Amino acid sequence: MNFNSTPLPVIDTSAKEALVPTSVAAEERNGQTETSFVVDHIKNMRTSKNFFSDLFPKVDKQLWSGNPFTNHEWKDWANEMISTNLDTKDIDALIAQHMMKLLGPEGFFRALDKAAKDTSTKALAKKLEETQFKIWDTLNPGGKMTSSVYTALQLGNLDVNTFNKRLPILFRYYRHFMDKHFPRSAELPLDIKDSIDKETVKRFGPYWADTTAIAALLGLNFESPNLFKHPAINIWLDVMKMCTSRQKLVDPLIIRTFQWLGARADMENHALDHAILDFADRWNRENVQPFEVLTILGLSLNHNNLASQSAFPILKAYLKQFVLKPGRKNLKSVHNIFYDLAVDQSDVAAFQRTNFVSFFVMRDFDAADVATILGIETTFKSWKQNVVWIIWVEYVVEYLRHHKTYPVPIEESLKLLSLVNNGDLYNLSKFLSGFEKIEFKNDVVKKFLDRHLPQPNHRSPERKDPDVILNSLNWLKYET
Incomplete structure (x- = not known):
C-alpha cells in the first residue's frame, strides 16, 4: 500500500468551489424561507432538444458528459415526477433522491458540477446539492458526525477508482455539515507551505483539525486489525501529520x-x-x-x-x-528517555538499549557526542549516580569491537572501570564477554581486563564469580 498523499480526484474539492456556500448553511440554522426552488425553476427553464433522447429514465452513465438541466428530456422527466407526486411535501428532495438513484452518487454530483458552470442552471445545481446534503443531515442528528454518509455512498465496498471518484463528495458534505453546526471563518494558516497540508486544507476547509468528525466521516474503525487497509487511511495520516506538527x-x-x-x-x-x-x-x-x-x-x-x-x-x-x-x-527529555530505558530491567528495554548502541556505532557517532546524548560524564560521581552508565558501558564495548582508536571518553571510562569493584558493575559478565572479543587492546583495556577477568591458574580471593556479579544490583537500586 502506498502511504503517500492521495492525489485529488477529477471532481474539484476546493472549499471555495463548493456548490453550497456558507450562507446556505446559515439559512438552515435559521430556517428555510422559500418554497420548492426546483419546481419554480422548471416552470421557467429553457431547454435544448439535441441532448440524449433516452437520458431519463434509462440512463447511460457512459454518455453522461454534459449539463442535463438544459435538456428537455430532463424537464419532461421532472414534470412527470411532480405531477405523479402532488402530495409530496418536499418535491426537491424527491427529485434529488431519484436522480441519485438513477445516476449514482458520482454521476449526480458530476452533473451538478457541470450545471454549476452554466449561469442558467447554477442556482438549480446549488439547490439540488443543498437538498441532498439536508437528506444526509438527517443521518447525523444532534450535530454529531457519524459514518452514515460514508455508508450511504457505499465507500466501504468499492474498488479504488470508484472510491476516489466518490470521496470528494464526502469532503463537500463535511464542509457543509461543519458550516452548519460549527461555522468557522479562518480558512488555513497563512504560513502553510507543506504540500500535504495544502491538500488537507483543500479537502476539509477550515475544519482540518476536527479529528473526531473526520475519523467518523471516513468510517475509520480503530479497533479493526485491518485499519491500515482502509482506502482512506492515507488521508487520515495526512490529517495527523498536519495536526501533530502544528498543534x-x-x-x-x-x-x-x-x-x-x-x-x-x-x-x-x-x-x-x-x-x-x-x-x-x-x-x-x-x-x-x-x-x-x-x-x-x-x-x-x-x-x-x-x-x-x-x-x-x-x-x-x-x-x-x-x-x-x-x-x-x-536534551533534557532525551536524557529522561535513556534514563527510563536504563532503569527498565525488562528484555524489551535491553533490546532497545542494544538497538540504540548499534545505531550510534554504525552511524559513526563521535564518542563524546554519544556521552552528551546519553547525559553521562566520564567521572566517578556520574558513574555512581547515573544509571544510564549501563548503556554507556555497552556502547564502549561495541565501539571497541569496531574501532582501533581510543578517544578520550572511551579511555577515561576504561580507567574509571579499572578502579571499581566487580560487584559494582551491573551486568558485568555480559560486558566482559564483549571485551574478550576485542582484538586490538591497548594498555588501558588490558588493565581493565586484568582487573575484572580471572587469570589462568590463579583466582584472587577477592574476585567474584560472574553469576554473583550479575545479581549485584546495589548501585542500580540505591545509588540513583
Missing part, C-alpha cells in the same frame, strides 16, 4: 492510531515502516521537540516501562533522526 496536543484518536502503528512496527511491513519514518521526518523537519513528541504519542515516563508502550517504535524512529541533527539543543 502538538493530546488527541485520543491520533494516539490510538500511533499505538496501532507502533504495535505492528516490527512485522516487516514496509508500508507501516514508511508511515513511521514519514512522521519522524516531518517532526524533525518542523522542529518538533522530544518532549512534544512524547505528548503527541501519548507516552509516559512515569512508570519506567517506556520501551513496552505501543507507540515507542515511533519515538525511536524520531529520536534517531533527532540526534543526527546538527545544532540540537535542550
Whole structure:
C-alpha cells in the first residue's frame, strides 16, 4: 500500500468551489424561507432538444458528459415526477433522491458540477446539492458526525477508482455539515507551505483539525486489525501529520492510531515502516521537540516501562533522526528517555538499549557526542549516580569491537572501570564477554581486563564469580 498523499480526484474539492456556500448553511440554522426552488425553476427553464433522447429514465452513465438541466428530456422527466407526486411535501428532495438513484452518487454530483458552470442552471445545481446534503443531515442528528454518509455512498465496498471518484463528495458534505453546526471563518494558516497540508486544507476547509468528525466521516474503525487497509487511511495520516506538527496536543484518536502503528512496527511491513519514518521526518523537519513528541504519542515516563508502550517504535524512529541533527539543543527529555530505558530491567528495554548502541556505532557517532546524548560524564560521581552508565558501558564495548582508536571518553571510562569493584558493575559478565572479543587492546583495556577477568591458574580471593556479579544490583537500586 502506498502511504503517500492521495492525489485529488477529477471532481474539484476546493472549499471555495463548493456548490453550497456558507450562507446556505446559515439559512438552515435559521430556517428555510422559500418554497420548492426546483419546481419554480422548471416552470421557467429553457431547454435544448439535441441532448440524449433516452437520458431519463434509462440512463447511460457512459454518455453522461454534459449539463442535463438544459435538456428537455430532463424537464419532461421532472414534470412527470411532480405531477405523479402532488402530495409530496418536499418535491426537491424527491427529485434529488431519484436522480441519485438513477445516476449514482458520482454521476449526480458530476452533473451538478457541470450545471454549476452554466449561469442558467447554477442556482438549480446549488439547490439540488443543498437538498441532498439536508437528506444526509438527517443521518447525523444532534450535530454529531457519524459514518452514515460514508455508508450511504457505499465507500466501504468499492474498488479504488470508484472510491476516489466518490470521496470528494464526502469532503463537500463535511464542509457543509461543519458550516452548519460549527461555522468557522479562518480558512488555513497563512504560513502553510507543506504540500500535504495544502491538500488537507483543500479537502476539509477550515475544519482540518476536527479529528473526531473526520475519523467518523471516513468510517475509520480503530479497533479493526485491518485499519491500515482502509482506502482512506492515507488521508487520515495526512490529517495527523498536519495536526501533530502544528498543534502538538493530546488527541485520543491520533494516539490510538500511533499505538496501532507502533504495535505492528516490527512485522516487516514496509508500508507501516514508511508511515513511521514519514512522521519522524516531518517532526524533525518542523522542529518538533522530544518532549512534544512524547505528548503527541501519548507516552509516559512515569512508570519506567517506556520501551513496552505501543507507540515507542515511533519515538525511536524520531529520536534517531533527532540526534543526527546538527545544532540540537535542550536534551533534557532525551536524557529522561535513556534514563527510563536504563532503569527498565525488562528484555524489551535491553533490546532497545542494544538497538540504540548499534545505531550510534554504525552511524559513526563521535564518542563524546554519544556521552552528551546519553547525559553521562566520564567521572566517578556520574558513574555512581547515573544509571544510564549501563548503556554507556555497552556502547564502549561495541565501539571497541569496531574501532582501533581510543578517544578520550572511551579511555577515561576504561580507567574509571579499572578502579571499581566487580560487584559494582551491573551486568558485568555480559560486558566482559564483549571485551574478550576485542582484538586490538591497548594498555588501558588490558588493565581493565586484568582487573575484572580471572587469570589462568590463579583466582584472587577477592574476585567474584560472574553469576554473583550479575545479581549485584546495589548501585542500580540505591545509588540513583
